[in-house]
C-alpha cells in the first residue's frame with residue numbers, strides 16, 4: 001500500500017479526468033478508459049493504477065507534478081527514426097497499471113504499491129517544463145518513467161504548451177491502451193514507443209495486463225498516423241524462444257514492415273534477479289528473426305559491444321549505412337532530407353534538418369521547491 005503521506009500528497013495534485021476518458025455507469029460507478037483495464041470505479045475507490053480515483057462523483061486524475069525529470073538522448077527512449085542525435089526532456093509521474101517484476105523504473109512506477117519505491121512528487125507547471133526543454137535545447141518532450149497512458153490528461157496539458165512553442169512530443173508506454181485514449185491523445189503525441197513484452201497472454205497476465213490490448217494499441221497507434229517504434233526486452237527464460245520472437249516480429253510486420261523493432265538486453269533488476277543478462281548471441285538471433293519476417297529496421301541495444309551493424313540504420317534498398325550509432329550516440333547521419341543519399345529511397349520516420357545535431361547528455365536542474 002502507498003504510505004498515507006504519499007497518497008495524501010498525490011490526492012492534493014489532481015484535476016477532473018477528461019470527459020472523453022470517463023463513462024458514467026448506470027449503477028453510479030465511473031468507468032475509466034485511460035488504459036486497457038477500463039476500471040469501473042465505485043465512489044470512494046481507486047482504479048488498479050491507484051492514481052485515478054472516484055471522489056464526490058468525479059474521476060480525479062494526476063496533475064501538476066513530476067516524479068522524475070531528466071534530459072536524455074532521444075535514442076535512449078529509444079527512438080531511432082525521430083530527430084536522431086537530438087535531446088528529449090523526459091518526465092514521469094508516479095504509478096503504473098502493470099507491475100512487472102523486472103521494471104527498470106520501479107522507483108517511480110511502483111511507488112504507490114511498494115514501500116521500497118520512494119519516488120515523490122515535485123510540483124511543476126506545464127509552462128515550466130516547456131521552458132526547461134527550451135533552455136536545454138531539447139526539441140522533444142517525452143512522458144516516460146511511469147506509464148503515460150494513466151496520466152494522459154497531464155501529458156496533454158504539457159504537450160499543448162509544448163506544441164505552442166514548436167516542440168515535438170512523445171510517449172514511452174507499455175501499450176495497454178484503449179481506442180478512446182488513443183483518440184484523445186492523437187492530436188498531441190508525435191512519437192510513440194510501445195513495449196511488446198511477450199506474445200504469450202499468460203505472461204502478460206503475470207505482469208497485470210492483457211496481450212490483445214497491447215496488440216490492438218500497436219495497430220491503433222499506427223492507424224492514427226503517430227510515429228511508432230516497438231521494443232521487446234528479451235528476457236532469458238521468459239520471452240526468448242525462437243517461436244515467441246518469431247511471433248512478435250511477425251505481428252509487428254503485419255502492422256507495417258516499416259515499424260522499427262528494437263530488441264534489447266535484459267539485466268537483473270527490481271524483483272527479477274533469478275537470471276542473468278541476455279547473451280549477445282540471443283539478441284543477434286532476434287535481429288535475424290526480425291529481418292527474416294520482413295521488418296526493414298531491426299535494432300539491438302542495451303549491450304555495449306558486439307552488436308555490429310544492428311545499431312545502425314541501413315537503406316533497405318541498397319544497404320548503404322545511413323545512421324551509425326554507438327549506444328545512444330549518433331556517430332554519423334548520412335540521411336539526405338530523410339532519404340538514402342545513394343539511391344534516394346525515402347526512409348520512414350520524422351526527420352527535420354533544422355533540429356538534428358549533436359546529442360548532449362546532461363541533467364536539468366529542477367526548480368527549487
Ligand code: SF4
Nearest residue numbers: 032035038039047049
Ligand atoms: S488508468 Fe487504467 S488502471 Fe487506472 S483507473 Fe483508469 S482504467 Fe483503471
